[in-house]
Amino acid sequence: MTGVIIYSSVYGTGKTYAYRLRSLSKFDLFSYDEIKDLDHYDTIIYIGSIYAGIVKGMRGVFKRIDPQDKKLILITIGIVDPMNKENQDNIKNNIKALVSNAVYSKLKIYHLKGAIDYQKLSLKHRFLMYLIYKKASKSDPNKQSSEEKAILETYKKTLSFVDFDELKKIWEEIYADIN
């Protein structure tokens, strides 16, 4: 059995999780823009950070995968609460829109919480967050989605929800599934 972890990360959270997952699994590890040979692997774990609803880099990699006879796992990382059903549905709907039905039907999806440090954001990302914040702050507090609430609560803060215990639990589930 051969496995690979592919990660996407801008500010390092996804990379940190990916390296920890490698130490648990002993799988090969590549960044999404470095991975070449995908056919070689039976198990492919993509671990990627969410930007504006989209798991960065995922589309291009999953486009190249022939899902037959493969275990496909996706672990998303974001600051929005992944335990909330509405958020999970949003994340899953966005994934569904970006991959083929054949890939989606084989995907096992997990969610982890990430980290954000506004001081470290690029100008482009700071501006994007400002626009999202502005929009969320104008919406009726009684009708705010949990995504909007999360943006309002975390705006301009430095927060880390990185949780290696959660990652370990996910790995144990994956391990049980592939063995």
Ligand SMILES: Cc1cc2nc3c(=O)[nH]c(=O)nc-3n(C[C@H](O)[C@H](O)[C@H](O)COP(=O)(O)O)c2cc1C
């Ligand atoms: C511009 C921008 C957009 C983001 N959009 C989302 C989002 O739609 N949903 C979410 O849960 N988190 C979102 N996040 C939070 C990131 O997913 C989180 O900070 C993650 O840990 C970043 O991972 P990285 O350090 O590997 O790049 C956003 C962050 C930025 C800076």
